[in-house]
Amino acid sequence: MQKVLSAEDRLQKIVGDILLDMETRIRLMSGHGNAMLVCGSIYQACRVFEMFLPTPLAGKCAIITSYKPAAADIKGEETGEGDSETLLQYKIYRKMLADHFEESEEKAVSKVEKFEDEVKKRFVHEPGQMKLLIVVDKLLTGFDAPPATYLYIDKKMRDHGLFQAICRVNRLDTEDKEYGQIIDYKDLFKSLAKSVHEYTGEAFEGYDAKDVEGLLRNRLEVGRERLETLREQMKALCEPVQPPKDAIAYIRYFCGKGSADELDDNEPKRVQLYKLAGSLLRAYVDLANEMIEAGYSLNEAAKVKEEVEHYLKVRDEIRLASGDYIDMKLYEPAMRHLLDTYIRADESKILSTFDDKSLVELLVNKGTDALGLLPEGIREKPEAVAEVIENNVRRVIVDEWALNPKYFEKMSEVLDSLIQARRREALDYEQYLKKLADLASQVQSGGDPSAYPNAINNSALKALFDNLDRDEQLAVGVDKAIRNVKKAGWRGNRLKEREVRIAIKGVLGDEGPVDSIFEMVKHRHEY
Numbered sequence: 001m002q003k004v005l006s007a008e009d010r011l012q013k014i015v016g017d018i019l020l021d022m023e024t025r026i027r028l029m030s031g032h033g034n035a036m037l038v039c040g041s042i043y044q045a046c047r048v049f050e051m052f053l054p055t056p057l058a059g060k061c062a063i064i065t066s067y068k069p070a071a072a073d074i075k076g077e078e079t080g081e082g083d084s085e086t087l088l089q090y091k092i093y094r095k096m097l098a099d100h101f102e103e104s105e106e107k108a109v110s111k112v113e114k115f116e117d118e119v120k121k122r123f124v125h126e127p128g129q130m131k132l133l134i135v136v137d138k139l140l141t142g143f144d145a146p147p148a149t150y151l152y153i154d155k156k157m158r159d160h161g162l163f164q165a166i167c168r169v170n171r172l173d174t175e176d177k178e179y180g181q182i183i184d185y186k187d188l189f190k191s192l193a194k195s196v197h198e199y200t201g202e203a204f205e206g207y208d209a210k211d212v213e214g215l216l217r218n219r220l221e222v223g224r225e226r227l228e229t230l231r232e233q234m235k236a237l238c239e240p241v242q243p244p245k246d247a248i249a250y251i252r253y254f255c256g257k258g259s260a261d262e263l264d265d266n267e268p269k270r271v272q273l274y275k276l277a278g279s280l281l282r283a284y285v286d287l288a289n290e291m292i293e294a295g296y297s298l299n300e301a302a303k304v305k306e307e308v309e310h311y312l313k314v315r316d317e318i319r320l321a322s323g324d325y326i327d328m329k330l331y332e333p334a335m336r337h338l339l340d341t342y343i344r345a346d347e348s349k350i351l352s353t354f355d356d357k358s359l360v361e362l363l364v365n366k367g368t369d370a371l372g373l374l375p376e377g378i379r380e381k382p383e384a385v386a387e388v389i390e391n392n393v394r395r396v397i398v399d400e401w402a403l404n405p406k407y408f409e410k411m412s413e414v415l416d417s418l419i420q421a422r423r424r425e426a427l428d429y430e431q432y433l434k435k436l437a438d439l440a441s442q443v444q445s446g447g448d449p450s451a452y453p454n455a456i457n458n459s460a461l462k463a464l465f466d467n468l469d470r471d472e473q474l475a476v477g478v479d480k481a482i483r484n485v486k487k488a489g490w491r492g493n494r495l496k497e498r499e500v501r502i503a504i505k506g507v508l509g510d511e512g513p514v515d516s517i518f519e520m521v522k523h524r525h526e527y
Helices: 008-024 026-030 042-052 085-101 112-125 159-167 192-198 219-238 247-255 260-265 267-290 298-322 325-329 335-342 346-354 359-373 382-403 405-423 429-445 459-467 472-485 494-508 514-523
Strands: 034-039 061-064 132-135 148-154 181-184
Touching: 008 026, 008 034, 008 042, 008 148, 026 148, 034 042, 042 061, 042 085, 042 132, 061 085, 061 112, 085 112, 148 159, 219 267, 219 298, 247 267, 247 298, 247 382, 260 267, 260 382, 267 298, 298 382, 382 405, 382 429, 382 514, 405 429, 405 459, 459 472, 459 514, 472 494, 494 514
Parallel strands: 034 132, 034 148, 061 132, 148 181
Antiparallel strands: none
């Protein structure tokens, strides 16, 4: 039976199954999670590994077993038309070791322990680079790997061994890991319905029902429960948004009305929105193709899909309106793939223009033409467009303030005066947008070069010049003094920082703004 189960056609189906999951399962696609395949024999493990070599998993999967290839193992093995099982696993194992260490098979064959240590370390700490471990007996107990999310079982197991194996994918990890998933090729979970309801059965024969209570749960029931919980949480978060709950109402609730304090004060609400939107999308994707089986009617399923699309649209608009868009892109690395694959919303295609640039950068490069790239819900309302640009410019001013406090204080005052003029309707819309685009350009560039003397010819000197009462001689002197004494890695080193501070004080004297200039210099990458 073991040889029958190791037949090539059957193993190819398992390999294809795993490759499909690697391309379609969120955790495996994003590189946050990985998987283990439990084989019934070392020979089978080697055959499966060999089948993965021509696939995208080449270099990202490995065998870890108790086997150590030795010449004595193949003594007397004949090589005729085909290799014996012993000889085949010997060859595959040696080649795997040689490829890993990039050296001859003769040298690599003695490094099995080192190979296992390195592979296990990559599996735990670099799940995107070690996506699949093929095992037989090893690592099924006591191996703690939080990224492990999928366990493919193609080996007869039961009782304590099965229980321990399942626990390999049950460790807590990042928030996109809701639970481990078991793919059972050996029908170990017979009478699954009974097991779900009674928490006992053939898989856990010999265990007390209370010992395994809650271990087995119906995936669709759990998925629906989670989806409904997230829907309620999202509705509760957005409940205070004022009618008619359009784009500008959401912007004002999550961003404020334009001041820096309001933008910062509302950040916790925005972060909560982003987290809930990501979780809601994942929960929906888990059930999207099985909504009817999960107990939803066709109308209810359509309503849920519409709701998810709505909140994703709100999330994208808020990220853009607040200036969080570029920063938050790293927070959810799999989000773009999910949007493009599962949610066919026009907004996701339009917003792809902003993948690598902030709205302020686009305004600088394209002027007011960049506004045509905004989501439809924003660009149709002039007031919403104005507030989105104001918030984005404000975000840049706040983020860059420490680099040149005097300059960005001036830019902040200009922005405040423009906002007040808009609210008094002292400027028409087109004129206002042009002034905002001009301000965005000034904020992005750090100032008009013609406004500075010839000697003030870089950003660092401009900052010193602005913050030393526009005294050219002092700015050049401080810059030269810092460059003469600064050492590599001086930030955070008390003695090295002291040398820089003394150099600044030597130019400015006891009465000069030594502390403020020193703090500004610490933020300048030029130094």
